[in-house]
Amino acid sequence: MTTLYWGPHTCAIGIHVLLEEIGAPYDTVKLDAAGGETHKPPFIEINPKGKVPTIIRDDGTVLTEYGAIARWLATTFPDAGLLPDDREHEIRAMEMMDYTVGTVHGQGFARMFLPARFEPNDPVHATLGLGAGNVKQQGRTMVEQGFAILEKQLGTRDFAGGDRFGIADSALFYVERWAAEEGVDLPPQLAGHFSRMKLRPAVRRVMELWGEA
Ligand SMILES: N[C@@H](CCC(=O)N[C@@H](CS)C(=O)NCC(=O)O)C(=O)O
Structure with a gap:
């Protein structure tokens, strides 16, 4: 199951919306990004960039960067129609x-x-x-x-x-x-x-x- 790391007031909300639009099961982990939690263990060991959104995929691999995550979701769940046909x-x-x-x-x-x-x-x-x-x-x-x-x-x-x-x-x-x-x-x-x-x-x-x- 995909796991999304997110924090209040962050851009991770956009990825969370995509996960809800797709409708497949997923997990979330909330971090205090404003309080610096993304730069501390254990998260910094998951994503050394210290940023959310970060996702962990079914195979355990970590994916970062908004555009890459969004595109991975769109191509992994093509039935959700998240890319234009044209x-x-x-x-x-x-x-x-x-x-x-x-x-x-x-x-x-x-x-x-x-x-x-x-x-x-x-x-x-x-x-x-x-x-x-x-x-x-x-x-x-x-x-x-x-x-x-x-x-x-x-x-x-x-x-x-x-x-x-x-x-x-x-x-x-x-x-x-x-x-x-x-x-x-x-x-x-x-x-x-x-x-x-x-x-x-x-x-x-x-x-x-x-x-x-
Ligand atoms: N280039 C990254 C930017 C992500 C980003 O800036 N995330 C912010 C929240 S909106 C963050 O985690 N900031 C924590 C920090 O920099 O301390 C992406 O495309 O995902």
Whole structure:
């Protein structure tokens, strides 16, 4: 059975949604990611990157990185229809997912949530006022720019790959959720996408499990 390691407020919620959409049995292990538990034993021995989402598969192997996990789930459970049928639609959906995870999350939200990891620590930068506040603001700007790009790419489609939910939508969902928490306005198409996501039974179940229903 697949085991998902997750932590409150993390991007692992998107993978949890995919597991619920698939409907096959799975286990979960909750970690206090914000409190640093992902960097301590026993988890750090499972994933030396110290990050969630992390999954352990039936054969005991560990898989990390959002896009790899999502794609592994989609191809392992093809009946769930988590990849668009049309190849060009699939490629465009992957383009959106990679940008969401790598740039909007990895560059933008990471600066907003963990500014100290991006701050220059030398006194010269400190006296120039280039501290945490600046990094946070820079992150917010990057997130807003990223949403503007995703907004255009989503266009008038209901989901990233067309008219059917897929793995890229799970990634859009977790950054949309962070935007709502952080008071970042979503452009209209993404706001509509977020509303559609919140109506999905799988999303509702996960929100309940995460104590956010
Ligand atoms: N590149 C990773 C990023 C995962 C990531 O940033 N996870 C965050 C939570 S959203 C985490 O575990 N942070 C713990 C830490 O860095 O201390 C992926 O695609 O899965």
